[in-house]
Amino acid sequence: MLPDPGRWPSSQGGKGFTEVADKVHAMGLKFGIHVMRGISTQAFNANTPILDPLKGGAYIESGKNWTARDIGLRERTCPWMSQGFMSVDTTLGAGRAFLRSLYRQYADWGVDFVKNDCVFGDNLEAHEIDVVSKVLQELDRPMLYSLSPGVSATPNMANGVGNLVNMYRITGDDWDSWEDVEAHFNVSRDFAAANLIGAKGLRGKSWPDLDMLPLGWLTDPGSNQGPQRKCNLSFDEQKTQMTLWSMVKSPLMFGGDMRKLDGTTYSIITNPILLEINSYSTDNREFSYISGTEDLRSSNHVLTRQTRNLKEVKAEASHVPSLTSCRHAEAKGWTFNFDGRKASRICWKDKYLGRKSKAPFCLHTRKPLFTLEDKYSYKQKYQGKLQLLANETDDSCLNASPIGKLSSRETKRMSFSHCKLNEDQIWELNQNGTLMNSYSGLCATVTAKEANGSGIRSWIATGRRGEVYLSFFNLNPGRMVISANISDLAKALPSRPITISSCKYTEVWNGNDYGVATDTISIAVDNHGCALFVLQCN
Numbered sequence: 346m347l348p349d350p351g352r353w354p355s356s357q358g359g360k361g362f363t364e365v366a367d368k369v370h371a372m373g374l375k376f377g378i379h380v381m382r383g384i385s386t387q388a389f390n391a392n393t394p395i396l397d398p399l400k401g402g403a404y405i406e407s408g409k410n411w412t413a414r415d416i417g418l419r420e421r422t423c424p425w426m427s428q429g430f431m432s433v434d435t436t437l438g439a440g441r442a443f444l445r446s447l448y449r450q451y452a453d454w455g456v457d458f459v460k461n462d463c464v465f466g467d468n469l470e471a472h473e474i475d476v477v478s479k480v481l482q483e484l485d486r487p488m489l490y491s492l493s494p495g496v497s498a499t500p501n502m503a504n505g506v507g508n509l510v511n512m513y514r515i516t517g518d519d520w521d522s523w524e525d526v527e528a529h530f531n532v533s534r535d536f537a538a539a540n541l542i543g544a545k546g547l548r549g550k551s552w553p554d555l556d557m558l559p560l561g562w563l564t565d566p567g568s569n570q571g572p573q574r575k576c577n578l579s580f581d582e583q584k585t586q587m588t589l590w591s592m593v594k595s596p597l598m599f600g601g602d603m604r605k606l607d608g609t610t611y612s613i614i615t616n617p618i619l620l621e622i623n624s625y626s627t628d629n630r631e632f633s634y635i636s637g638t639e640d641l642r643s644s645n646h647v648l649t650r651q652t653r654n655l656k657e658v659k660a661e662a663s664h665v666p667s668l669t670s671c672r673h674a675e676a677k678g679w680t681f682n683f684d685g686r687k688a689s690r691i692c693w694k695d696k697y698l699g700r701k702s703k704a705p706f707c708l709h710t711r712k713p714l715f716t717l718e719d720k721y722s723y724k725q726k727y728q729g730k731l732q733l734l735a736n737e738t739d740d741s742c743l744n745a746s747p748i749g750k751l752s753s754r755e756t757k758r759m760s761f762s763h764c765k766l767n768e769d770q771i772w773e774l775n776q777n778g779t780l781m782n783s784y785s786g787l788c789a790t791v792t793a794k795e796a797n798g799s800g801i802r803s804w805i806a807t808g809r810r811g812e813v814y815l816s817f818f819n820l821n822p823g824r825m826v827i828s829a830n831i832s833d834l835a836k837a838l839p840s841r842p843i844t845i846s847s848c849k850y851t852e853v854w855n856g857n858d859y860g861v862a863t864d865t866i867s868i869a870v871d872n873h874g875c876a877l878f879v880l881q882c883n
Contacts (some may be wrong), residue, residue, distance in 0.1 A: 346385070346388075346447060346450070346727065347397040347714060348360070348361060348362060348363065350778075350780065353365065353719055358708065360376070361450065361453070361454045362376070362454040362455070362456065363453075363454050363455060366454055366455030366456060366457075367455060369488070369627075370455065371574065371839075374405065375457040375458055375500060376456055376457050376458070376459030377456065377457060377459065377460065377489075378451065378456055378458070378459060378460070379460045380451075380460070380461055380462065381426065381429065381430040381461075381462050381463050382423055382430055382431075382461065382462065382463040382468070382470055382473060383418070383421075383423075383429060383430055383431050383432040383433045383465045383473065384415070384416065384417050384430065384433050385429065385430055386422075386428055386429055386430065386431060387474050388417075389413045389414060389417040389419065389445065389793065390867045391411050392412045392414045393412065393413045394410060394411070394412050394413075394445050394640055394779065395411045395412060395413065395415075395416065395439045395446075396442070396443070396446040397446075397592055398440055398442060398445045398446040399442075399445075400501075400510075401535070402644065404438075404439050404442045404443075406438050406439060409673060409807055411437075411442075411654065412439075412441035413443075413506060414441050415437070415439055416433045416434050416437055416440040417431050417432075417433060417434075417435065417665070418431055418432045418434055418441055418462070419431055420766060420767055420768050421767075421768050421784065421786055422654060422767070422863045423462075423463035423468065424463075424468065424744065424769055425571055426463065430463065431496050432471065432473065432725070434617045435472040435473055435475075435476050436472075438834060441476050441477075444476050444477055444480060445476075445480045447486075448477055448480045448481060449480070449484075451488070451551065452460040452484050452486070452488060456488060457487075457488060457489065457605030458488070458491065459480075459488060459489070459490055459491065460491040460492075460493055460596070461473075461474070461477065461491065461492055462493045462494065463493075463494070463495070464492055464493070464500075465492035465494065465495065465498060465506070465513055465554060465562070466493075466495045466496045466497050466498045466514065467494075467496050467497040467787075468492050468494065468669055468786065469502065471505060471506060471786070473494065474506050474509055474510065474772060475506075475509060476488065478490060478509035478510060478547055478857045481547060482547070482548070487511070487535075487548055488507075488635070490510045490511050490512075490547050491510065491511060491512045491513070491514075491548075491554065491596075492506070492510055492512070492513040492514060493513075493514045493515060493554075493616055494514050494518065495513065495515040495516045495517065495554070495556075496516070496801050497667060497668050497787075498516075498532075499514070499535075499670065500535055500536055500538075500539035500541055500674075501582060501669075501670045501673065502670065503541050503551075503553065504534065504539070504541070504672060507541060507544050507545070507551040507815070508545045508546060508547070508551065509545060509546075510545055510546060510547050510551055511548075511549070511551055511552070512546075512551060512552045512553075512554040512596050513552075513553065513554055514554045514784060515532050515533075515536055515553045515555065515558060516528060516529055516555060516556060516732055517732060518556060518566070518692060519555065519556035519557065519559060519762065520559050520566050521559040521560070521563060521576045521577040521578045522577060522578075522579065523873055525559075526578070526585060526586045526589075526873075527820055528817070529555050529589060530589070530802050530820070533555065533589065533593045533595075533631075533862050534630075534631040535555070536593075537552040537593065537629055537630045537631060538630065538631075540877060541553055542561045542593065542594050542629050543594065543627075550623070552594060553593070553595065553697055554595055554596050555589075555590050555593060555595040556588065556598075556600075557599065557600030558586065558596040558597065558598065558600050558601075558614065559576060559578075559601070560576050560578070560583055560586075560587075560599065560600065560601050560610050560613065560614065561576060561599070561600075561601025561602060561605065561606055561607065561610040561841065562575060562601050562602040562604075562605040562606075562607075563576055563600070563601055563602070564573070565577070569682075572601070572602045572605070573775050575822075576601070577823060579608070579873065580737070581626060581871050581872070581873050581874035581875070582873045582874075584854055584878065585818055585873060585874060585875040586617065586876065587613050587614065587616070587819065588816050588818075588875045588877050589804070589816075589817055589875075590623070591594065591620070591623040592629055592804040592806055592814065592816050593618040593623045593624060593629060593804070594623055594626065594629055595623075596619075597614070597623055599614055599725060601625075608875055615854060617852070618676065618853050618879065619696065619877075620876070621808070622806060622808070622814050625808065625881035626806040626808055626809070626814060627807050627808045627809075627840070628805070628806055628807040628837075628838050628839065628840055629804065629805075629806040630806075630837060631802065631803065631804055631805075632803040632804055632805040632806065632815065632837050633803070633837075634803075634828070634829060634833035634837070635800040635801060635803045635817065635827055635828065635829045636827070636828050636829075637800075637819075637821075637826065637827050637828070638824045638825065638826040638828075639821075640730070640823070640824040640825060640843070640869050641826075641828075643849040650842060653752065662831075664789050666789055666790070667789075667791075668695075668745060668782070668787040668788065669787060669788060669790045670787065670788070671775075671779050671781055671786070671787065673749075673790075674789045675777075675835060676776055676780075676788035676789070676790050677777055677778040677779055678693050678694045678771065678777045678790065678791065678870055679691055679692070679693060679694075679774055679778050679779065679780040679789070680692060680694060680778060681774065682707060683706075688858065689709060689710060690708060690709050691707065691708050691710055691711060691731075691733065691780060692705045692706065692707040692776075693707070693791040694705040694722060697756040700762070701805040703796070706791050708734065708743060709733065709734040709735070709736060709737040710731045710732070710733060710734075711731065711732050711733075711734060711737075712730075712731065712732070713727050713730065713731075713732055713770075714764070714766070714852075727771055729773065730772060730773045730783065731771070731772050731774070732764055732770050732772070733770075733772055733774070734761075734764075735761055737856050740763060740764050741761040741762060741764065742762065742763075742764040742765075743761055743770065743772070744759065744761065744762055744769050744770055744827055745769045745770075745782040745784050746789070748755045752810055759864075767784075768782075768783040769783075769784035770784075771783035771784070772789070798821050799819065800819065801819055801820065801821065801825055801827050802817075802818040802820060803815065803816060803817050803818065803827070803829065804816045804818075804839050805834070805838065807838055807840055807841070808879075811849070811881075812819075812879055812880060812881055813834060813841075813879075813880040813882055814874055814877065814879060814880075814883075815829065815834070815877075815878045815880060816869065816876065816877045816878070817829075817875060817876045818875045818879075819868055819870040819871065819872060819873065819874055819875070820871075821849075821872055821874065822872050823872055823874075824869060824870070824871050824872060825869070825870055825872075826867060826868070826869045826870075827867070827870050827876070828866065828867035829847055829866050829867075830864065830865055831845055831846070831847065831862055831863060831864060831865065831866065831882075832844070832845065834880075834882065841882075843881070844881055845882045846863065847861055847862065847863040847870060847882065847883050848861070848862050848880040848882040849861050849862075849880070849881045849882075849883070850862055850866060850878045850880040850881070850883060851877065851879050852877065852878065853880055854875070855876060866878060866880075876883075
């Protein structure tokens with residue numbers, strides 16, 4: 346794989362990105378690239394030979410010269426870039442040799458960071474991740490390994506690959522909309538609760554990644570032109586995003602145009618306290634011991650109205666199909682529904698939905714249809730497996746992966762598209778009631794999907810000098826007074842003394858010193874805004 350010399354003139358003569366990397370390094374920066382899964386369709390169609398990176402020359406095994414068509418899995422294309430890239434068969438020596446040659450080439454260019462896309466979340470390629478990680482461990486210098494995308498990523502999925510990488514996305518693409526920012530609160534809470542922030546990783550630790558910060562001067566989603574516009578988030582929303590990302594210890598990557606960096610954006614992304622929290626804090630987790638009161642004074646009201654606490658101010662949940670680990674109990678709920686003697690549908694048991702009075706969630710079944718070309722190579726592989734349709738007269742099959750790349754705010758719902766012989770449309774109903782997808786190895790479930798909704802949130806962390814960081818977030822459309830009791834802080838901080846009697850505290854964004862609090866910390870927070878306190882407690 347080589348850069349286009351028309352776009353990168355310095356790559357001529359087989360130099361690749363070497364000169365670009367050298368120039369970036371001379372500026373004191375690191376050089377990273379964004380690559381896709383497996384092998385390109387172009388290489389597959391051209392049937393290019395596989396390089397043996399250990400011996401040089403063509404890869405030869407069992408007397409055979411191996412080529413791209415021997416290792417490419419055309420039934421496992423990237424779902425949202427199906428004409429561009431496909432998985433490689435890592436059970437073959439030639440498949441592993443291809444990945445080794447590819448990443449050694451990146452290392453020779455001077456690459457410091459690789460974002461490997463279409464390999465995580467609902468595009469999980471665990472075998473490729475494992476092979477690439479082993480190749481990177483063989484190198485004589487570190488190369489950071491990042492996984493994407495994060496749609497449908499779960500703590501269980503991260504437990505399976507986190508020790509092989511340095512960072513992995515846990516949401517869809519994040520753009521400059523409040524809905525995208527808001528979508529990160531629930532998933533961040535879940536990964537923190539699973540102790541995955543700073544867990545074991547490749548040559549060190551690994552980190553859940555909330556995606557780049559879409560601040561400053563930007564382009565539009567899906568556009569190949571620009572940048573041409575300012576960030577759409579309000580100032581309060583930008584502070585909320587930077588504060589959450591820092592408290593979660595997400596990798597901080599600026600997604601705007603560095604050439605047009607304005608003062609306001611610069612002050613947000615370089616705030617020294619936030620960078621301190623992001624780099625050195627511990628015990629990072631959601632703090633549930635808060636209460637909120639709607640502040641009506643801004644609407645010329647004198648009275649205030651008490652709202653419910655964090656655990657209660659959530660929007661009503663809805664039931665949606667999604668993917669989960671086949672080992673989880675919530676994956677077990679599928680059964681054949683018989684029409685006479687024929688099993689014509691697969692249904693999710695009503696009791697799991699808690700709505701016995703309503704019709705069950707069902708999918709119609711059919712056997713995969715093989716072309717003459719595919720019949721002999723795939724018939725045995727897919728024996729006993731099914732394709733699933735919304736109704737029996739339709740020709741649209743259930744995909745485990747979305748046909749387009751999703752943003753953070755978009756709920757992952759398994760989509761339907763024209764039926765074809767592709768592994769993300771192949772399913773198997775197991776005797777234990779799980780419905781497993783051949784593409785991802787994950788199982789379908791129908792669960793109560795928690796809405797991000799409105800509400801108030803809080804995160805807490807411990808600083809390296811003993812200070813406590815406490816953040817309040819107002820997800821509501823109106824101004825809220827958010828409060829926490831000093832006595833509750835120790836409940837969320839296992840490394841602190843059993844009791845905390847008083848705290849001296851300041852607020853980061855307004856710069857105010859509030860003196861000593863012995864009972865309650867309370868502050869009015871504008872809609873979609875936040876507050877961040879630094880506390881010195883006794």
